[in-house]
Amino acid sequence: MNSFVKSSRTAGVLLMVISALVFSSAGIFTNGVSSTAWDIIFWRGLAAAGFTVVYMMMRGMLKREIAAFGYPALLASVLMAAGTMAFIPAFKFSSVANVAIVYSSSPFVAALMAWLFIGEKPSRTIVIASSIALVGIVVVFYSSASAGGGIGELLALWMTLMMSATMVVYRKWPNTTAALPAVVASLFLLPFAMAFSEPMQTTAQEIPILLVFGLVFAVASVTLSEGARRLPPAETALLSLLETPLAPILAYFILREVPSWQVLVGGVIILLSVVWSQRRQSVVG
Numbered sequence: 378m379n380s381f382v383k384s385s386r387t388a389g390v391l392l393m394v395i396s397a398l399v400f401s402s403a404g405i406f407t408n409g410v411s412s413t414a415w416d417i418i419f420w421r422g423l424a425a426a427g428f429t430v431v432y433m434m435m436r437g438m439l440k441r442e443i444a445a446f447g448y449p450a451l452l453a454s455v456l457m458a459a460g461t462m463a464f465i466p467a468f469k470f471s472s473v474a475n476v477a478i479v480y481s482s483s484p485f486v487a488a489l490m491a492w493l494f495i496g497e498k499p500s501r502t503i504v505i506a507s508s509i510a511l512v513g514i515v516v517v518f519y520s521s522a523s524a525g526g527g528i529g530e531l532l533a534l535w536m537t538l539m540m541s542a543t544m545v546v547y548r549k550w551p552n553t554t555a556a557l558p559a560v561v562a563s564l565f566l567l568p569f570a571m572a573f574s575e576p577m578q579t580t581a582q583e584i585p586i587l588l589v590f591g592l593v594f595a596v597a598s599v600t601l602s603e604g605a606r607r608l609p610p611a612e613t614a615l616l617s618l619l620e621t622p623l624a625p626i627l628a629y630f631i632l633r634e635v636p637s638w639q640v641l642v643g644g645v646i647i648l649l650s651v652v653w654s655q656r657r658q659s660v661v662g
Contacts, residue, residue: 389607392600393616399597401623404473405631406590407465410583414466417587419570420579422461422563424591429560429599442557449550450558453543457562457598460539462569463532471529473628474636478517479533481621481647484510486541487610495549503612506654510618513646516639544613547605555602559595615654622648 407417433439467476484507491497499507547553570576579587605613622644628634636644 385607389604389613390616392604393608393613394619396597396600396604397617397619398623399593399600400617401477401620401627402593403464403590404468404476404624405627406586406593407468408473408628408632408634410586412579412583412587413574414469415570415574416576416579417465417590418461418566419574419576420584420587421465421591421594422566422570424588425595425598426560426563426591428592428595429556429563432595432599433556438556442554445552445554446557446561447553449546449553451561453546453553453602454558454561454565456539456543456546457558458565460536460543461562461566463539464536467529467532467536469529470532472634472636473632474517474625474634474640475530476533477621477624478514478640478643479530480537480540481510481514481618482534483537483541483544483617484615486537487544487613490541490545491548491610494545497548497609499609499612502654503609503615506615506650509650509653510615510647513621513643513650515643516646517643519639540617541610543602544605544610547602548608548610548613551606553602553606555606556599559598559602562598563591563594612654615651618647618651 406421407414410417412420430439433442464476467479484503488499488503488507491499547555601617604616608616625634625636625640625644629636
């Protein structure tokens, strides 16, 4: 039994690392095209839903996922949709680094939600690591404070709340289906995208990029959900912090967004807190 728990946790950690690596490219796709936020939501959502359905069919999972789709899965779908609705526009109103940094507060949000709603207290290691990560967050926010907060940061905060809540849902109901809620969330947003934009007017050069974005998002969503069901919400959110230092690095090399030295220092602190927590958890486990 103990070996099974360790194996499940190891798989959860690996899935969360993959999810963070893939999610870190979101800002590159969003700010790398001229399409509006709702145009991006439409094409990315359409592609993500299609790729995920094909994946479920190839794995023989589709019927099982539909049969198991209950109220927790519906709740996860709504939360994911609400988060996506804010996530993409956040990049259009702010830098990739700032959005990633706001999202790095998710361990504290997830831990608080888990404690309030499902009575799960985070381990001492997670509390210490989250506190160390908080230092990194403060360093970065100090850098961005001089420019003043904006709508992009508020949208990123809302996305953080929604994704943290999604992690708690999967921890509370670990048997909740993982792939189908991501599909439902993407499809749920399509009518809104059609109402608030004209996605059919998207240039032919950018549509393939957005379709690839959809594939990337499909991989990230499934790995996030599968990883979250195997780990406590606080640890899940902490592992997702790997996205924080990775996103600005990609933005620098691809979009030439130059982060300040405070952003770099804060990102290193956050990354070290994640690495230390996982080494500590492995030793204790």
